Amino acid sequence: MKVRFNHISANPGAMQTMLKLEGFIQTSGLDSRLYELIKLRASQINGCAYCLDMHTRESRKMGETEQRIHLLHAWREAPFYSEKERAVLELTEAVTRISEQGVPQDLYERVRTHIDEAEYVTIIMAINTINAWNRIAISTGMFPETETR
Known part of the structure; x- marks a missing residue:
């Protein structure tokens, strides 16, 4: 496997924009373990091995x-997630x-029984x-152990 190119050096402004989004979420008050579940589930759906590897490790650290x-x-079949987590995973x-x-x-209504409008927007972000x-x-062809992010 070979990374196609280093997206950070190719366009540093794009990386800065992504980091601003991350910064917003990190300071929003969103539970960090819930955020890692969001990251893992979306990465599973999208088939992103790089992100799955990273966020599995981060989840373990937490x-x-x-x-x-x-x-x-x-x-859906596992009893190990709270009702809020289930709603957020479905969202x-x-x-x-x-x-x-x-x-x-x-x-939307199920999710809103667990969170207010502000947290809903944060979760969407x-x-x-x-x-x-x-x-x-x-x-960009990233894979686990790639050192460009």
């Missing part, structure tokens, strides 16, 4: 269990696959950000 990491792709799937059915009203990272990594 104390996430191996069981929850391994069963994330089957979260992550809907936003990541937005062209399939958008975000149905019943999903978190989902958008990891989807952007996935697309950057995949498009």
Whole structure:
């Protein structure tokens, strides 16, 4: 495997923009373990090996269990996620696959039983950000152990 090019040196301004998005989410008050679940689930859907590797390691550092990491792709059938996490994971799937059915009203209402409007927007931004990272990594040929991000 070979990285196509170093996207950071090719366009530093783009990287700075992505880091500003990350900074917003990091200072928003969003639970960092929930953010890692969002990152992992979107990366699973998008097939981004680079991001899956990175965020699996980050989740472990934060104390996430191996069981929850391994069963994330089957979260609906696993009893190890809270109702809020389930709602956010479902929202992550809907936003990541937005062209399939958008975000149905019943999903929006389920999510809103756990979070207010401000956190809803933050979570949407978190989902958008990891989807952007996935697309950057995949498009530039990044893979686990690549040292360009």
